[in-house]
Amino acid sequence: MATEGAPDAPPAAVPLPWLAPGSVIDGWRLQERLHTSAMAQLWGVLPVGGPDGPVLPRGCEGMALVMKVPRLRGSDDPAAIVGFEVEQMLLPALHGPHVPRFVARGDLVQQPYIVMERIPGDSLKPRLAQAPLPLDEVVGIGARVATALHDLHRQHLVHLDVKPSSVMQRPDGTVVLVDFGLSHHDHLPDLLDEAFPWPMGTGPYMSPEQVQVVRDDPRSDLFALGVMLYHFTTGQRPFGAPESVRGLRRRLVQPPVPPRALRSDCPPWLQEVILKCLEPQPDARWQSGAQLALALQNPNEVVLTERAMRLKRGPLPGRLRAWAEALLPRGARARQAQGVGRRVLRCPVVMAAVDTLHAEPALLAQLREAVRRTVAAEDGARLVCVGVMKAARIGSDERSDASGRNLHLQQLVGLRHWVRPLAQQLALDEGRLSCHVLEAADVAAALIDFARRNQVDHIVMGARGHSALRQYLGSVSAQVVAQAACTVTVVRA
Numbered sequence: 007m008a009t010e011g012a013p014d015a016p017p018a019a020v021p022l023p024w025l026a027p028g029s030v031i032d033g034w035r036l037q038e039r040l041h042t043s044a045m046a047q048l049w050g051v052l053p054v055g056g057p058d059g060p061v062l063p064r065g066c067e068g069m070a071l072v073m074k075v076p077r078l079r080g081s082d083d084p085a086a087i088v089g090f091e092v093e094q095m096l097l098p099a100l101h102g103p104h105v106p107r108f109v110a111r112g113d114l115v116q117q118p119y120i121v122m123e124r125i126p127g128d129s130l131k132p133r134l135a136q137a138p139l140p141l142d143e144v145v146g147i148g149a150r151v152a153t154a155l156h157d158l159h160r161q162h163l164v165h166l167d168v169k170p171s172s173v174m175q176r177p178d179g180t181v182v183l184v185d186f187g188l189s190h191h192d193h194l195p196d197l198l199d200e201a202f203p204w205p206m207g208t209g210p211y212m213s214p215e216q217v218q219v220v221r222d223d224p225r226s227d228l229f230a231l232g233v234m235l236y237h238f239t240t241g242q243r244p245f246g247a248p249e250s251v252r253g254l255r256r257r258l259v260q261p262p263v264p265p266r267a268l269r270s271d272c273p274p275w276l277q278e279v280i281l282k283c284l285e286p287q288p289d290a291r292w293q294s295g296a297q298l299a300l301a302l303q304n305p306n307e308v309v310l311t312e313r314a315m316r317l318k319r320g321p322l323p324g325r326l327r328a329w330a331e332a333l334l335p336r337g338a339r340a341r342q343a344q345g346v347g348r349r350v351l352r353c354p355v356v357m358a359a360v361d362t363l364h365a366e367p368a369l370l371a372q373l374r375e376a377v378r379r380t381v382a383a384e385d386g387a388r389l390v391c392v393g394v395m396k397a398a399r400i401g402s403d404e405r406s407d408a409s410g411r412n413l414h415l416q417q418l419v420g421l422r423h424w425v426r427p428l429a430q431q432l433a434l435d436e437g438r439l440s441c442h443v444l445e446a447a448d449v450a451a452a453l454i455d456f457a458r459r460n461q462v463d464h465i466v467m468g469a470r471g472h473s474a475l476r477q478y479l480g481s482v483s484a485q486v487v488a489q490a491a492c493t494v495t496v497v498r499a
Contacts, residue, residue, distance in 0.1 A: 025049065025075060031117050033060040034073055034110075045086055045187070049073045051121060060121075066109055072124040075117075084414050084445060085206070088197050089187030094120055095194060095436050096186045100161055103180050104154035114419055125182050130170035130234075137241040138269060141276065144238045146179075148279075149302040151231055154181040156295030159224040162192035166221060168230035169211045190221045195440040200390065200460050205251060210243045214286045217254045225288040228298055232283020232291075239276070240268040244284060258286050264316040274314035275305045281313040354384040355460060358391045359453050359467035359486070362420035369499035370424060373468045376497045378428055380466055389434060391421045391441045392456055394449045417443045450485035457490055464493045 025047065029036045037050040051073040053059045062069075076090040097108045097120060107123035130147065133139060139147075151173055158165060165172070167188040174182045188206050190196050198206050199221050207216050213229035236244045244262030248254045265272045265280055279301050285291045292298040301308050358377045362370065381387045395417055421441040429439055446452035457465055469483040483496045 030054060031073070031075075031119060032110075032112055033058055034071075034119075034121060036073070040072065044077070045089070046074050046076045049075065050124065060110055063107075063109060066107060066123075069107065069109075070124040070126070071109060071121055072106075074120045074122070076119075084443065085198070085202060087412075087415060087418065088201055088442070090118060092189060092197050093185070093187045094118070095197075096163065096189055096191055097122065099191060099194065100158070100163065100186075102157055102161075103176070104157045104182055106182060106184060114415065114422070125174045125184070126177060127175060129184075130173045130175075134170055134237065137238050139238045141239070141271065141273075144235060145276065145302050145305075147238065148231065148235045149299045150175070150179060150181040151234070152228070152295040152299035152302065154183055154295075155224070155227045155231065156299065158183060159227070159295060164190045164222060164224050165227050165230075166190060166206070166216065167208055167211070168227050168234070169208050170234060173234075192222065194437050195388070195390075196221060197440055197442070200440060200456070201442045201444070203455075203459055205254065209248050209254060210245060212254060213288075214255075214258050215288060217251065217258075223288055224295075225291050225293065228283050228292050228295065229288075231298070232280055235280050235283065236262065236265060239265050239272055239280065242268060261319045263319060264313075267317045273305070274310055275308040277316070278308055278310050278314035281316070354387040354463045356381050356384060356387050356389050357453075357457055357460075357462040357465045358389065358425070359465060360391055360393055360421060360424055361468065362393060362424050363417060365468055366499055369468045369497070372499060373466065373497045374424065374428055376495060377466045378431060380464055380495065381428070381432055381434075384464070386438075388438045388440075389425070389428070389432075390460065390462070391425050391439075392453065393417050393421050393441075393443050394452050395443055395445045396449065397445045397447055414443050414445065450482045450489075453482070453486055454489050457492060462490075462492050464495065465490055466495045466497065469496050469498050 025036060025039070027036055027038060033054045034051040035054050037052060039047060039049055041048040049072065051071050053062060053071075074093075076086065091114075094111045097105070098111070100108070106125055108120070109123070110119075110121040112119040151168070154173075155165065155168070163186075165183055165186065165188075167185060168183070172183060172185040174184055176182060188198065190199070199219075203219065205212065205217050205219055206221070211230040211233045213223075213226035215223050216226055233244055236242075242263075245257040245260075246253075248256065262281070262284060265277045266274070279292075279298070283291055283298070292301070356377065358373065360370070360373065365373075377389065381389050395414055418441060421443065425439065425441065428434070442456070444452045444456060453465070453467070456462070465486060467483055467486060469481060483494075487494045487496060
């Protein structure tokens with residue numbers, strides 16, 4: 007869970023020492039460093055001319071470009087690696103004026119990066135320090151962001167990290183959304199949901215359903231926009247800046263102070279719009295970005311309810327139901343959400359548990375063939391390749407080797423190398439293939455939990471040779487066979 011800090015907070019990141027003006031990466035020459043964050047650096051870039059230079063997509067000639075380079079070093083959170091994978095996967099699938107134009111991406115094996123259109127100007131984050139803003143500016147921002155979100159939702163994407171720093175504006179005022187590392191796309195694997203069983207987002211802006219680990223509802227983005235509008239209107243956050251799941255859940259039962267109680271010139275219609283965005287139940291919010299934009303642009307047509315007249319916190323009955331739902335197991339919440347979200351029809355999920363670091367080449371080859379036969383036999387099956395990085399002591403294990411290379415990243419690269427021939431043989435595109443490296447002290451338990459959370463239908467895994475000690479202690483494969491709630495195929499060399 008990330009938290010958007012105060013506008014004047016010092017940067018938490020350090021520069022990436024191997025990058026400097028004039029450096030060339032895959033035919034892209036770095037110009038100037040534009041921004042450094044805890045997760046990445048942004049550099050202005052130009053394509054190197056000549057036969058060794060990159061080929062620009064049609065229409066990108068002469069366009070100002072930016073390269074995003076992630077901080078994937080030994081001490082970084084694995085979620086940062088997965089989040090950058092998500093952004094590399096999603097950005098090429100998006101189009102239109104509300105996203106930066108995708109140009110190129112770099113492979114994790116060499117140097118990961120994304121080259122995209124450079125949006126001139128700054129994000130909305132500096133405006134936080136100047137809140138409360140004039141009401142006409144608040145309304146204009148809200149209408150433009152709602153329009154941009156509606157366009158993304160029509161492209162089957164839920165952003166899930168809408169906040170001032172992820173909103174930019176073109177010179178003509180058109181809003182551009184950036185930073186898609188936490189996003190969900192209906193037609194592509196949700197890598198974060200597959201790998202991590204906890205809420206993902208920026209604390210002050212997370213919707214109640216995100217707190218409940220439901221990631222496919224576009225109305226989550228409208229909740230986050232409501233938080234932004236509340237802050238720009240009143241100068242305060244409606245739910246503070248919680249740093250724990252328990253703190254996040256308070257928004258389910260504790261309504262925000264009405265904006266009119268904090269700003270006397272806030273009209274009832276605008277309070278109605280903002281508080282409707284912040285309802286804990288998605289069904290009670292605006293149902294699309296288009297509806298929200300229409301309301302902001304036509305205040306005379308906004309139907310006023312008791313929300314518009316509140317001068318103190320609202321009633322609790324509906325929120326008590328939301329609180330009770332928050333205590334349900336995750337699977338039950340997901341089943342409830344299926345009628346609300348836009349989940350696609352589920353296809354069989356085949357999970358390949360692969361130990362690329364320790365397994366013999368003969369076993370890896372036999373495992374690949376077994377996985378190929380399994381996936382080929384399941385029409386439309388998805389393949390998820392999973393490796394486990396042994397973590398004996400949480401928070402104290404070495405995360406990099408002697409040369410400073412990220413161990414998590416090395417194992418992820420090994421998985422991708424192992425599965426590449428399969429992907430080519432089976433014609434698996436990004437929508438049917440994903441790779442994950444889990445970190446856990448108990449390898450078998452991690453595999454079993456991953457399979458349960460992701461509704462895996464069939465596990466294919468390798469097993470090393472027999473020994474009296476392994477038989478006595480119980481091998482990883484034996485534990486998975488005994489405890490997994492799906493079909494398990496064990497391959498031996």
